[in-house]
Amino acid sequence: MSMPPADAARTRLAPLAEEDSLSLGERAYRRLRDSIVQGALPPGRKISERSLATALGISAQPVREALRRLEQDGMVVTLPRRGTVVAEVGAAQLAELGRIRAALEGVAAALAAERLATADLAALNAILARMKAGTEARDTEALDVANEEFHALIHRATANQFLIRSVGSLRAYDHLGRHRAVGSTPRDLPKALREHQGIVAALKRRDPALAEARMRQHILRSLVTNGVLPAPPRTRNGR
Structure with missing residues (x-):
């Protein structure tokens, strides 16, 4: 051909x-x-x-x-x-890169928990307010913009240029995965909002371990929602 x-x-x-x-x-x-x-x-x-x-x-x-x-x-x-x-980027490669990105985003959140300025926390609160309004209005375009700003702010707060460049490169594959997938449904939006709120709460507590765990869980869940990763197997109690 x-x-x-x-x-x-x-x-x-x-x-x-x-x-x-x-x-x-x-x-x-x-x-x-x-x-x-x-x-x-x-x-x-x-x-x-x-x-x-x-x-x-x-x-x-x-x-x-x-x-x-x-x-x-x-x-x-x-x-x-x-x-x-x-390049041809297949589903398996997208999944691998998604897992790597989840790990790096977690590290970024951990570093940010130690280095965020008071003004940064105020800015995150303002972004959360926009996310809440966008969720209630089901405005996915506004939510995409707010989400990009949310993660970019956390990345900048690390003051680690190598990490910022690495995560930036991997986020392109995240966009590629979302572009190919069906993507989130309206019922997923409140869950994403709660996850972002939980990440900010951990950052306010200056708890690197909690911030890392919550960020990594959030990224992995979003990759499952967008079809990049398979859904985890259900446990015996159905959860």
């Missing part, structure tokens, strides 16, 4: 906005990562620096930087006689 030519990417990618404050390399990386997650650049698609640079309206250098990072993330691969192509 022949794949579409690399130049087909021109019709799928919008040029980068000039006013964006991020570096060109970072912006190209995020745009290409999101295009892979959303299927605009599907698995097996051959891509080239030149065609991507033309599509994004930038030079080849930041695209080269972005592709290097995507290859480190495992989202693109370089194959003999084919060049750079979008």
